[in-house]
Amino acid sequence: MSEKITYATLMADERIHPNFEKALSEVEKEFGKHYPLYIGDNEVFSSEEFEKRSPIDSNILLGYFQQANAGHIKEAINVAKKAFKEWSAYDYRERIKIFRKIADNIERNLYYIAAWITYEVGKNRMEAIAETFEAIDAIRYYCKVYEENEGYIKKMGSGGPGENCYSVAKPYGIWFVISPFNFPFMLANGMCLGALLTGNVVVFKPTSEAPIGGYLLYKMYREGGVPAGAINYLTGPGSVFEEEVTKNPDVAGLAFTGSKEVGFKLYKKFLTNSPYPKPIVLETGSKNPTIVTKNADLDKAVEGIVRSAFGYSNQKCSATSRVYVQREIKDEFLKRLVERTKKIVVGDPRKKETFMGPVINKKAQENFIKYVEDAKKAGGEILFGGNVLKEGQYSRGYYVEPTIVIGLPHDHYLFKQELFVPILLVDYFDTLEEALNKANDTEYGLTAGIFSENEEEIKYFFNNIQFGVTYANRRGGATTGAWPGAQSFVGWKASGATGKGVGGPYYLLTYLREQAQTVVKES
Numbered sequence: 166m167s168e169k170i171t172y173a174t175l176m177a178d179e180r181i182h183p184n185f186e187k188a189l190s191e192v193e194k195e196f197g198k199h200y201p202l203y204i205g206d207n208e209v210f211s212s213e214e215f216e217k218r219s220p221i222d223s224n225i226l227l228g229y230f231q232q233a234n235a236g237h238i239k240e241a242i243n244v245a246k247k248a249f250k251e252w253s254a255y256d257y258r259e260r261i262k263i264f265r266k267i268a269d270n271i272e273r274n275l276y277y278i279a280a281w282i283t284y285e286v287g288k289n290r291m292e293a294i295a296e297t298f299e300a301i302d303a304i305r306y307y308c309k310v311y312e313e314n315e316g317y318i319k320k321m322g323s324g325g326p327g328e329n330c331y332s333v334a335k336p337y338g339i340w341f342v343i344s345p346f347n348f349p350f351m352l353a354n355g356m357c358l359g360a361l362l363t364g365n366v367v368v369f370k371p372t373s374e375a376p377i378g379g380y381l382l383y384k385m386y387r388e389g390g391v392p393a394g395a396i397n398y399l400t401g402p403g404s405v406f407e408e409e410v411t412k413n414p415d416v417a418g419l420a421f422t423g424s425k426e427v428g429f430k431l432y433k434k435f436l437t438n439s440p441y442p443k444p445i446v447l448e449t450g451s452k453n454p455t456i457v458t459k460n461a462d463l464d465k466a467v468e469g470i471v472r473s474a475f476g477y478s479n480q481k482c483s484a485t486s487r488v489y490v491q492r493e494i495k496d497e498f499l500k501r502l503v504e505r506t507k508k509i510v511v512g513d514p515r516k517k518e519t520f521m522g523p524v525i526n527k528k529a530q531e532n533f534i535k536y537v538e539d540a541k542k543a544g545g546e547i548l549f550g551g552n553v554l555k556e557g558q559y560s561r562g563y564y565v566e567p568t569i570v571i572g573l574p575h576d577h578y579l580f581k582q583e584l585f586v587p588i589l590l591v592d593y594f595d596t597l598e599e600a601l602n603k604a605n606d607t608e609y610g611l612t613a614g615i616f617s618e619n620e621e622e623i624k625y626f627f628n629n630i631q632f633g634v635t636y637a638n639r640r641g642g643a644t645t646g647a648w649p650g651a652q653s654f655v656g657w658k659a660s661g662a663t664g665k666g667v668g669g670p671y672y673l674l675t676y677l678r679e680q681a682q683t684v685v686k687e688s
Contacts, residue, residue, distance in 0.1 A: 181276075182517055185290045188276035189515055191570040192284060197368055199229045200380055203387075203398040205244040214400070214638030217376055220287040220523040221513055222561045224583075227284060230336060230376045232401040236408040241397040245339045245366040246415050248394030252423060253336050253364040258317030261308045264362055267389030268304040277409050278350060285377045286346050287522040287562075288477055288607070289514040300354040300382075302644045303649040303668065307362055310392070310670060312567035317677060328686045331495040334677035335363035337444060338417035340408045343403070343431075344371045345423045346525055347480045349378025355448065355667040356420040357382065357533065358394065363676045365418070366395045372423070374525055376400045403427070411435045418676065420443040422482075422648070425449040425583070425609075425659055432662065439596050446675050447655075447662035450482045450583045454604035457490040457625065458500060458617040462638070466616035469643035470589070473614070475509055476645060477526050479587040483612040483634065483645045483654075487580055487590045489600045502591075503549045506567050512558055523563040524586055532561045533586040536579060537568065540588075545573040548591075575603060597622055605631045610657030612636070633657045633666060 196464055201208035206367030211231040231237075252260075271278065279293035288296070311317075317334030324330055340360040344353035353371055360367050371379025383398040384499040399406075410416060411434035419435050421428050428449040435445060456472070457466045473485040492499045507573060514522030537551045567587045573579060578592055594600040604613060614631035618625055623637045633646055633655035647654045653669025655661060665671040 168214040171353055181290070181294060184276045185279060185294065187284070188280035191277060192248040192280040194641065195228075197226055197228060200231070200376065200400070202231045202233055202241075204237065204241045204264040205248070205384060205394040205427065206399065215373060217373070217665055219284050220525050221284065221515065223563075224561050225284070225560075227377060230373070232405070232595060233370075233399045234405060237399060238406060240411070241368045241399055242339060242409070242413055242415050244394045245397055248392060249336075249338055249366045252300060252361075252366055252392060254394040255364065257364070259635050260362055260364065261446065262311055264304050264308050265388035266357070266392070267385055268301045268308075269391060270387050271301050271304070274381075274385070275301075280380070281377050281381060283351060283522075286349055286439055286525060287514050289522055290517065291521050292477055293514075294349055296351045298349045301397070303351070303355055304358055306650040306668070310535065310591040311315075311362060311673060317674070320607055321681075324683065325685075326686045327687045329686060331682045333680045333682055334363070334674070335680050336360075336676065337678055338363050338365060338366050339415055340420055340676065341406075341416050341419040342367050342369045343406070343419075343423065344369070344375075344379060344408075344423045345372035346372045347376035347477065347482070347548075350382055350447075352422045352439060353379050355383050355421065355672075357386065357447070359667070359676045360418070361386070361391060361396060362422065363673055365676055368397045368399065368416075369405055370399045370403075371402075373400065373402060404485060407431065407434070409659050412438045414439075416443075417570060418446070419444040422448040423450075429659075444675065444678075445662055448482065448611075448656055448667075450585075451632075451656065451660045451674050452487065452581060452583050452607045453483060453485050453609075453612045453614075453632070453644045454487050455485045455614040455616070456594075456597070456600045456604060457488060457492045457494070458600075458619065458622055459491040459574065460616070460619040461494070461616035461620060462618060463494070463498055463501055465640045466643075467505045469614070469616065469638075469640045470502065471505045471509070474589040475506070475521050475587050476642065478521055478565070479589075480525060480529075480585050481645055482660075485589065485614065485644045486584060487592065489592050489594050489603055491600070492593045492595055499548065499569075499591065502569060504548050506569060509556065509567050511564060511566065513562075521567060526563060530565060530588055532584070533565045533568075533588070534683075535586055536584055536586065537570075539572045540573060540577075540579060541572055543577050543579075545570045545577075545579075550587075574605070581607060597625055601626065601629045602651060605629075609661040610648075611660040614643035615637060631657060635663065640648065668684050
């Protein structure tokens with residue numbers, strides 16, 4: 166590829182389409198395989214398996230995956246413990262070399278991986294390709310960061326006569342990594358990369374909604390040179406893993422991306438069951454606002470909000486889910502918002518013209534129905550959408566309409582909870598201060614945006630918004646589309662645990678602990 170693809174350039178290159186469609190055909194030949202667990206050098210099959218079917222069409226059986234039991238989890242931790250001594254002893258430059266090979270390997274398999282993402286989680290081709298390239302860029306960016314910081318080995322000042330002092334960052338040991346469905350390749354990559362590049366070892370469990378993305382990542386890492394045992398791949402229901410992950414004394418750190426409910430439960434048990442504090446990296450969703458003032462460019466605002474609210478059916482922790490528009494312009498804004506939303510093509514994400522594919526599963530579709538009914542019961546008006554799509558091409562998948570709701574009271578639970586379905590709530594404000602108060606009135610704090618051509622309003626927004634990833638006037642996505650090396654993807658409040666975001670300059674430090682080394686040489 167001559168130019169990288171990002172979320173800001175999704176429609177730029179027509180050459181991607183024949184490559185992607187060829188990859189779809191290649192992937193289809195592999196449907197129905199039985200995938201093992203990978204523990205060290207061994208392919209392990211359990212006594213029980215589970216199916217993974219495509220949300221595009223539930224008749225498409227993608228593959229069978231193993232249900233790991235407690236014995237498998239313990240074995241993987243033991244194998245990782247043995248591998249840690251060797252992997253952590255690699256010179257940091259050698260690990261960088263390996264990960265650069267991994268990035269090159271992913272790029273060679275770009276369309277193949279993206280085609281699997283589309284089938285597995287229903288993401289349209291543009292977003293699936295961009296997700297894969299984001300993983301490539303993340304690896305290359307962190308190799309550069311690690312290299313520029315010389316492996317985080319720093320010469321310090323002298324503490325006394327003859328003292329030679331160094332600060333040396335060292336890995337913790339075994340990290341348990343648990344990844345979500347919505348970015349099955351990139352989010353797993355971010356956590357596994359952070360741990361492994363810095364000399365830790367990983368036991369990796371992708372969600373059961375996206376085991377193939379996790380398998381492909383494992384395969385790319387092993388082919389690139391990460392040794393057996395340094396990364397181990399397990400699948401199965403999360404309930405089986407909880408006790409072993411949180412109680413096993415050999416697990417040094419936990420990296421989790423997913424729901425706040427599950428993340429906080431793991432966090433509490435992990436800390437409670439340990440005799441001392443252990444590091445944890447959490448990204449636990451959000452309820453992201455976008456503010457539109459009377460000084461906004463409405464064409465820009467509407468485009469950015471629609472892309473952010475309905476891209477991948479709002480199944481992004483960064484998606485815009487609530488909009489606050491200044492009362493003077495609300496009628497014109499709503500008119501344009503509805504007109505633009507009507508143009509969204511909902512359908513099979515394998516097709517070039519599709520913008521919004523299915524939601525991930527039947528439960529998400531049922532949640533959509535419930536939320537729409539609850540909005541109506543509370544006096545909300547469905548300005549557009551609100552229906553499940555069941556006929557024709559939609560009959561065997563989990564399709565719903567992009568939906569706009571107005572008229573709900575600000576304290577309604579739909580304004581507070583992360584929904585992860587394509588429902589956008591719109592409310593109004595008179596002053597920017599009021600808008601910021603409403604935007605900040607949430608336990609979450611991941612992404613937020615504003616549309617205004619007034620520099621003072623933008624400055625006020627940045628100074629007062631309580632979110633970690635903030636944007637002004639972003640047509641390509643009001644609150645979505647963070648990119649490695651450009652926007653640190655960092656959650657405040659209930660959206661994160663470290664205050665340091667993946668994609669930013671400090672992320673690798675969350676997987677490292679500092680050791681002060683002093684050698685005295687007397688003259």
